[in-house]
Every structure is written in C-alpha cells, then in structure tokens.
Amino acid sequence: MDRAELIDSVAEDLFAYVMHGTMPETHVAEQIKPNGLDERFEDFDALVDLHFILKPEVIDFVEALPHRIRSIKTQTKNVSTASRGEIDGRIDWESTMTTRASSAPGDRSLFVCDTRHESYDVDENVVLKRLLSLIYTTLDDAEYYLKQEYDWVTDRWQENLELVDRMRDLFERNVHVTRIRAPERYEPTDRMLQRADGARNEIYREAAALLRDHQASRRGDVDAIRTLLADTAITPGDEETLFELYVLFQYVNAIEDHKDGDATVSTIQTDRQEVARIESEDGSDVVLYHDNSGRDDISFITHPREKAESDLTRSERIYHETQKITNRYFKDSDFQVRSNRPDVIVLEIQRDDQYEYLVTEVKNSIGRRTIRNGITETLEYLAFLRRDDQLVYEEETPFGTGWNGVLVVQDMEEQDTASLHEQETIRILQASELDTAIPELLERVL
Structure with missing residues (x-):
C-alpha cells in the first residue's frame, strides 16, 4: 500500500471519526505533528x-x-459634529438651526459641521x-x-x-x-x-x-x-505514522461492521488513554488503545540459552517461537529491510467480569529482519500483558490461543507467504489483507 492510498484512506476516516468527535483530536494530532x-x-x-x-x-x-x-480600500464618510466657537468643516445650516432651536435658543456660537473622514471599515x-x-x-x-x-x-x-x-x-x-x-x-x-x-x-x-x-x-x-x-511539512518523514493510523481505523471500521448496527462509537475524553470505545447492546464493550497502552507492563528480555523446549521459561519461549514462526511464514530466503519503528494497538473486550485481548504490532516494512523483530515484540507484548498487575495468559499458554496476537506488515506482492490459517501462535497480516482478515480475527475473540 503506497503513500497516496494511505492518505486517501486515513483522510476519510479522520473525517468520519475524529472530526465528528468520537475519537480524540489530540491523539491524532500527536501522531502527525512534526x-x-x-x-x-x-x-x-x-x-x-x-x-x-x-x-x-x-x-x-x-x-x-x-x-x-x-493600495487597500477605504471609503469616505461624512461625520456631523456640533461645536461652539469654531467651525471645522462645512457648516450644515439646516442641522445647525435645528440644534440651536432644540438645545440652545439664541446661541449664535453653536454650529453643526460636516467633516469628511477616511474609513477603513469595509x-x-x-x-x-x-x-x-x-x-x-x-x-x-x-x-x-x-x-x-x-x-x-x-x-x-x-x-x-x-x-x-x-x-x-x-x-x-x-x-x-x-x-x-x-x-x-x-x-x-x-x-x-x-x-x-x-x-x-x-x-x-x-x-x-x-x-x-x-x-x-x-x-x-x-x-x-x-x-x-x-504535505511533508506536517507529517513525519516516513510513512510509519500513516500506516499505524490506517491499521487503527481498520479496526474501528471492522468492529462496527461486526456488531451490525448494535454498537456505537462513544465519544472519548481527551484525558483518557482510550482511543475509541465501542459499546454494544448486549453489554459488552470494546476498547481500543494505541501507542501508549500498557507500556509499563511490557518487558524485553535477553536471548535464551539452548534448552529443550519443555525446559524453556516463558521469556525463552518467545525467541523459540519467533524462529519457528519466521521459518514457517517465509517460504524463500529473499528479504529487504525498510524500517523498524515499533508500535502497538491493543483491543480489549469487556464482557461482565471477563476480558479478552487482541494485541497488534505494526511494521511499515516487507523486510524479513524487521518482520522477525515485529514477531518478537508481539510475542513479548502477549507474554507480559498484564491487567491489574496480573499476567493475562497462564504459563501453559503465554501467547494466548493463537488468535490474540497480530503483526501487520506492508504488502509483499512477490513473496510467497503462509495463509492466515497456516500460521500459528500469532497471525501476520499484510495491509491488503486487513479488510477480510480483521473480521475473522474479531469472530475469534469477540
């Protein structure tokens, strides 16, 4: 997906959500300011x-x-003033006699004069x-x-x-x-x-x-x-932010479509971490966080030592799964690196006292090395995702069900990759796949 396509899509969604007050203007402004x-x-x-x-x-x-x-325009106005003992401008005899008769009978020193003034009030x-x-x-x-x-x-x-x-x-x-x-x-x-x-x-x-x-x-x-x-004067030098906003809006659109009219996007106060809250008639809420969500709860760890898979700790399994996912996803050895700036979107589903999550990492890249880093980061977010200081996922399933983590990357037109259902642990989606893939992901978690 090129820059022009991103701009067209994001502009439409900015108008639909941000300008109508259902998503904080400050959040988007923070993303796109120089x-x-x-x-x-x-x-x-x-x-x-x-x-x-x-x-x-x-x-x-x-x-x-x-x-x-x-050369700006002015207009000339006549201003009438009454004065005693002096004449400033042309005497308006009719007004003079009327004024003398009504306010100063016999006062021959009172005159009403018209003065021409240049006015800029046009x-x-x-x-x-x-x-x-x-x-x-x-x-x-x-x-x-x-x-x-x-x-x-x-x-x-x-x-x-x-x-x-x-x-x-x-x-x-x-x-x-x-x-x-x-x-x-x-x-x-x-x-x-x-x-x-x-x-x-x-x-x-x-x-x-x-x-x-x-x-x-x-x-x-x-x-x-x-x-x-x-305009490059207002957006960052790369397309990373536009791509992140594009993915964010794709989620909002898909959730509304999934609820089939039974949900509304609620207005979010600017002092809240939430980017969007979608309330359903069945009592379940979907809350979308972007960029600053849960950063205190995310940890990064060192490379594991060689161990049998059954002996790996939660932290060590991240790197084991990273290698396995990378090898399974890419079917040839070609790669190209473009960028490696990470970001995260967290979808939280609230139903009664139960919570479900969909964590999405965004990489504006088709490079194998960058995507590998994105896989690692997505696994880290899942493994250390906490609610009220408690790990969300148990030790036996530190990455959720396999449908709780998503890595979104740019389109790889000439790259042979695994389909959505061939993948394990997390799902890697290309930009052009979001329209069809996000609804299926939502079916799994909502």
Whole structure:
C-alpha cells in the first residue's frame, strides 16, 4: 500500500471519526505533528494553523504585503459634529438651526459641521485583517521552531527569517493595518468573503481564498485533511505514522461492521488513554488503545540459552517461537529491510467480569529482519500483558490461543507467504489483507 492510498484512506476516516468527535483530536494530532514541537501543537486546530503558514501561497502573500498594503480600500464618510466657537468643516445650516432651536435658543456660537473622514471599515478589510491576525498569531507561536533546522520547516522561512519580523512590524505598526478594526469572533461572514472574492484588488481575492482553505481544514473537510496529510511539512518523514493510523481505523471500521448496527462509537475524553470505545447492546464493550497502552507492563528480555523446549521459561519461549514462526511464514530466503519503528494497538473486550485481548504490532516494512523483530515484540507484548498487575495468559499458554496476537506488515506482492490459517501462535497480516482478515480475527475473540 503506497503513500497516496494511505492518505486517501486515513483522510476519510479522520473525517468520519475524529472530526465528528468520537475519537480524540489530540491523539491524532500527536501522531502527525512534526518532530520537535511542544504540547501546544497537539491541539488539532493549532496544528492546522501551523500547516497553514507553511503553505507556499501564504509565504508568497506575506512577502508581497509591504508593497500591496498601501493600495487597500477605504471609503469616505461624512461625520456631523456640533461645536461652539469654531467651525471645522462645512457648516450644515439646516442641522445647525435645528440644534440651536432644540438645545440652545439664541446661541449664535453653536454650529453643526460636516467633516469628511477616511474609513477603513469595509468588508474586504475585515477579511484581510482576519487573515493577517491568523498569520501573526501563528508565527508568534511557531517562531522558535521556524528558526531551527527541522526538515519540516520550509527553506523560505529559514532563509528569510527577517520576514517574520517584517510581518510582526507590519501588523503592529503599519498605519493602514492598525486602522482596520479587529474582526468580531464570527467574522468574516460569508457576505464579507463574497465581497472579497469579487474585489478588483488582488490582495483581497487572495486573502479570501486563503481563509477559505484554512476554514475547510479547521472544519475537517476531507479534501483539506488529505492535503494536510500529504504535505511533508506536517507529517513525519516516513510513512510509519500513516500506516499505524490506517491499521487503527481498520479496526474501528471492522468492529462496527461486526456488531451490525448494535454498537456505537462513544465519544472519548481527551484525558483518557482510550482511543475509541465501542459499546454494544448486549453489554459488552470494546476498547481500543494505541501507542501508549500498557507500556509499563511490557518487558524485553535477553536471548535464551539452548534448552529443550519443555525446559524453556516463558521469556525463552518467545525467541523459540519467533524462529519457528519466521521459518514457517517465509517460504524463500529473499528479504529487504525498510524500517523498524515499533508500535502497538491493543483491543480489549469487556464482557461482565471477563476480558479478552487482541494485541497488534505494526511494521511499515516487507523486510524479513524487521518482520522477525515485529514477531518478537508481539510475542513479548502477549507474554507480559498484564491487567491489574496480573499476567493475562497462564504459563501453559503465554501467547494466548493463537488468535490474540497480530503483526501487520506492508504488502509483499512477490513473496510467497503462509495463509492466515497456516500460521500459528500469532497471525501476520499484510495491509491488503486487513479488510477480510480483521473480521475473522474479531469472530475469534469477540
């Protein structure tokens, strides 16, 4: 499964689950934020804002601002003021006589004058001010990171760091910008954006287009999310995270289908470890954990000494089973290593006081060595999986029934491998097999 396919699938599921509030935005934001950012950018909206200012179109807009801002639109308004002893502007005799008669009879020093003032309070300027405010605020939050040597920072920010200072100075001190009122929370309205869309001045048309793109990303528009995930400025350099999210969503989809409408995905609070909780009418709950689940309960051990299989300890049997599974799964000796970053998804089934588990390790690889490591890690997770500090599986069956552990790897189109039912102890699934294999796994554990 290539990057484009992963992005399409994950974007659809992000829209379906995360943007509708049934899966924590913070969890997904934490997964896809660029390396080095602090916790402020684990808020999805903040991450969207960061992605926004990294867009080439936004940088182009900022670079051209100093010259274009001088041509922004104003309108002239007549302001009527009453004063005594001085005349400022054109005397409005009708209003003067009316005011004298009603408030100061006989006072010949009172005049009402019309004065022409230049006003920046037009719809197009409100659109522009909202965009400038968004860029200004996000640059202020991200300035430190823009100055670092991170791969995800566009070269144009790093090579032109004074652009940040120019933007700040323009927003805070430029006479044209400061005279535009601050938009209300609900502004710009659709009517304001439409006026900017149809403006003669290009600065307004571009501002409206950029704001619409930003609003679409904030709303969770599928195409906007797809663009966000596809942009290397916002995702990690490899495809590991996208692959993990793809597998995670495959589980959620399969569980909903398995329950055949008798289950609902419940909204998860952001301070919970759970990624998703699926509640069934029969009283059983399925809870999905990802990445940070049970790490304190997982142990890693040394290579066992040579012993008879019957004499192996729980820890030693992991390596024995690893070798056996690897030899059984691969039917030729070709291999290719791509990556070896581990991750884990834990599916917990709660029924009355009974618990069942499905532990899934994800490897974005087709390499034999990487997959072998994944087998070892999956066995370790199973062997040392604990609930309330108690081992889940007994000494006689430390890896469960053979259907409690899964290793998901990338598609191996030219590799001859064992089928799902030919495998033992754990199941190795390729990405393209998940649609059909996960439902069968669920039949075994639910």
